[in-house]
Amino acid sequence: MTISLRWQSRAGRELHAEQIGDLASLCLKLEVATHPKPGLVSQIDNGAHSDMDAELLCRSADTLTAFFRELAVAGAEGAGMSRLRAIGVAAERAMLAATAGVNTHRGAIFGLGLLCAAAGFRSALGLRKSLGDVVSQRWGDDILSGPISLRSHGAVAARRYGAGGARAEAADGFPSVYDIALPALRAARTRAPDDEEAVRIQTCMTLIANVADTNLLHRGGPEGLRFAQASASAFLAAGGVGFAEWRARAVDIHHAFVARNLSPGGSADLLAMALFVERLER
Numbered sequence: 001m002t003i004s005l006r007w008q009s010r011a012g013r014e015l016h017a018e019q020i021g022d023l024a025s026l027c028l029k030l031e032v033a034t035h036p037k038p039g040l041v042s043q044i045d046n047g048a049h050s051d052m053d054a055e056l057l058c059r060s061a062d063t064l065t066a067f068f069r070e071l072a073v074a075g076a077e078g079a080g081m082s083r084l085r086a087i088g089v090a091a092e093r094a095m096l097a098a099t100a101g102v103n104t105h106r107g108a109i110f111g112l113g114l115l116c117a118a119a120g121f122r123s124a125l126g127l128r129k130s131l132g133d134v135v136s137q138r139w140g141d142d143i144l145s146g147p148i149s150l151r152s153h154g155a156v157a158a159r160r161y162g163a164g165g166a167r168a169e170a171a172d173g174f175p176s177v178y179d180i181a182l183p184a185l186r187a188a189r190t191r192a193p194d195d196e197e198a199v200r201i202q203t204c205m206t207l208i209a210n211v212a213d214t215n216l217l218h219r220g221g222p223e224g225l226r227f228a229q230a231s232a233s234a235f236l237a238a239g240g241v242g243f244a245e246w247r248a249r250a251v252d253i254h255h256a257f258v259a260r261n262l263s264p265g266g267s268a269d270l271l272a273m274a275l276f277v278e279r280l281e282r
């Protein structure tokens, strides 16, 4: 999907917002349609999740399209963080209604949603800045000073382990997307030029090896995070998807995560965000 940059009119703005929203949902579905991702839900199995499967995640992604479009329009209209937050909260509510209360995409709504708003803002103004820089410069301070639910898993991980989680990632302009995932996508294409699923697996493993994922901290504590990072690092050190038997090795790691109830949901979200940014910043 190609998206041209300048938005000239209200009709043009809505057309582009529609494309941005569709692309965001498509990237969520591409992430789901990737196997084997350690501990995560895919079209093959439910990983370490008893309450969701690929069909539920795709239904959730479809529900979110309209909200991603609305965030792109809001960004194009110069919205501040309180308007974006209201749309994000409405999206979370719609997700919970569509999934009978399952948290399928809370982290993804937040990260991809901010990137959609940045895409709208950048297109409306014809800017050349990266989407991450737009998020950080326009909304970074408000992201950090905004309301936090003290009982959320992220807040608990921040208090116990000093992990910044989804908020710090966004406020810093998504360093895990720009410095880790995008270089990994590019490097993986030289190893597996005809296999986009393998490219996504290599990128997912690179994210798991490097990100302080609050989902892993919540489910496994620092030991769980260390185990996940070491497993992904060993996969990469053995040649990643360039190694002949890589699929069997990745399936073993997936099963080891499931046995420990570990799921790197933050890395899954960041993979979807990287696919989105890559298509908009090509």
Ligand SMILES: CC(C)(COP(=O)(O)OP(=O)(O)OC[C@H]1O[C@@H](n2cnc3c(N)ncnc32)[C@H](O)[C@@H]1O)[C@@H](O)C(=O)NCCC(=O)NCCS
Residues within 6 Å of the ligand: 071, 084, 085, 086, 087, 088, 089, 106, 107, 108, 109, 110, 111, 113, 114, 149, 152, 153, 154, 155, 157, 164, 165, 166, 167, 169, 176, 211, 212, 213, 214, 215, 265, 266, 267, 269, 270
């Ligand atoms: C910040 C949010 C995600 C709160 O969640 P929480 O306190 O649990 O934060 P936490 O850091 O644990 O992240 C939650 C999710 O983010 C993902 N995640 C985990 N670790 C990371 C990481 N290091 N980097 C990026 N994402 C991560 C995971 O999917 C996780 O489940 C969000 O729900 C929120 O504040 N929503 C309000 C609406 C809003 O402001 N929206 C903005 C516009 S869309």
Ligand SMILES: Nc1ncnc2c1ncn2[C@@H]1O[C@H](COP(=O)(O)OP(=O)(O)OP(=O)(O)O)[C@@H](O)[C@H]1O
Residues within 6 Å of the ligand: 031, 032, 039, 040, 041, 042, 049, 057, 103, 104, 105, 106, 107, 108, 109, 153, 215, 218, 219, 263, 264, 265, 266, 268, 269
């Ligand atoms: N394919 C995927 N499989 C699992 N999680 C994913 C996937 N893609 C994205 N995620 C992210 O993982 C998060 C859900 O993770 P999880 O279910 O571990 O969190 P929780 O509901 O906060 O905690 P728990 O289920 O441990 O009580 C979602 O916010 C979502 O954005």
